[in-house]
Amino acid sequence: MTAAFAAQDVSKRYGRTVALDGVSLHVDAGELVGLLGPNGAGKSTLVKIGCGLVRPSAGAATVCGAPAGSPAARASLGYLAELFRFPGWMTADELLRVHQGLTRSAGGAAERGRLLELVGLADVANRQIESMSKGMQQRLGIAQALVAGPRMLVLDEPTSALDPAGRRTVRDMLEELRAGGTAVLLNSHLLSEIELVCDRVVIINRGRVVAQGTPDELTSAGGVEIETGSGTRRYQIARERIPGVVAELVAAGERVYEVRAARSTLEEAYLEAVEGEMG
Numbered sequence: 001m002t003a004a005f006a007a008q009d010v011s012k013r014y015g016r017t018v019a020l021d022g023v024s025l026h027v028d029a030g031e032l033v034g035l036l037g038p039n040g041a042g043k044s045t046l047v048k049i050g051c052g053l054v055r056p057s058a059g060a061a062t063v064c065g066a067p068a069g070s071p072a073a074r075a076s077l078g079y080l081a082e083l084f085r086f087p088g089w090m091t092a093d094e095l096l097r098v099h100q101g102l103t104r105s106a107g108g109a110a111e112r113g114r115l116l117e118l119v120g121l122a123d124v125a126n127r128q129i130e131s132m133s134k135g136m137q138q139r140l141g142i143a144q145a146l147v148a149g150p151r152m153l154v155l156d157e158p159t160s161a162l163d164p165a166g167r168r169t170v171r172d173m174l175e176e177l178r179a180g181g182t183a184v185l186l187n188s189h190l191l192s193e194i195e196l197v198c199d200r201v202v203i204i205n206r207g208r209v210v211a212q213g214t215p216d217e218l219t220s221a222g223g224v225e226i227e228t229g230s231g232t233r234r235y236q237i238a239r240e241r242i243p244g245v246v247a248e249l250v251a252a253g254e255r256v257y258e259v260r261a262a263r264s265t266l267e268e269a270y271l272e273a274v275e276g277e278m279g
């Protein structure tokens, strides 16, 4: 199966700044991947390379098998830039109409209505953008990225201006898109509940991938907690050693009531991956 997005050993230098240092990453069809990392980690640079807006110093990126920036790649891709700005005098509906023109979408009013509905802006379709809150503009930006039904959707910091209700809307929308087979790469320097719906999370820091896995994998490195008659203790041991430790406790006269995975939160896993690098 061709990946919806793939980067192989991508590096990017801006003069003496190394923004990316050999990053490889893939997003499969219908997969929702979160690209997490602190400010300056290289996230925006990576997605701009994927969009063909920045040329890598080394390595290559493809979108649905086509080289990044090629007409075929651009036709498969929807993109919301981190620092987008739409003309304030346009209405939401007009903005989508302009983007239908740019992408040669034949979806017409039905597509515009469906997309505004999807991002929770159906009732403000004829409102001017300058009168919308930043959060509404961000949701409109996501609708704009979805014009013409891209197979690969790239959202750079799409939740930075969203209030909890807006995040909920975006999370529901992402789940709907995934169910429909759209692949999503979502950049974020802040963890929120949105990242928790990602199938996979890739953490980058200083231009390198420092951790990746499903949220479950990233949070299960916490060992186990064993509850006995004399209290609960945490053991940093591999799964294979659990029966042995329980047997030892029982042999020592302990009564074992419960053994459970001691999960860290995704935030702890993120901080550990990023700070481990800095230390």
Ligand SMILES: Nc1ncnc2c1ncn2[C@@H]1O[C@H](COP(=O)(O)OP(=O)(O)O)[C@@H](O)[C@H]1O
Binding pocket: 014, 017, 018, 019, 037, 038, 039, 040, 041, 042, 043, 044, 045, 046
């Ligand atoms: N156009 C540019 N010219 C020079 N340096 C840049 C440019 N774009 C990004 N950088 C630098 O590259 C690094 C990565 O930036 P960026 O990809 O924007 O990170 P992130 O999106 O993770 O915050 C930073 O050190 C940033 O200052």
Ligand SMILES: [Mg+2]
Binding pocket: 043, 044, 045, 082, 156, 157, 187
């Ligand atoms: Mg960025």
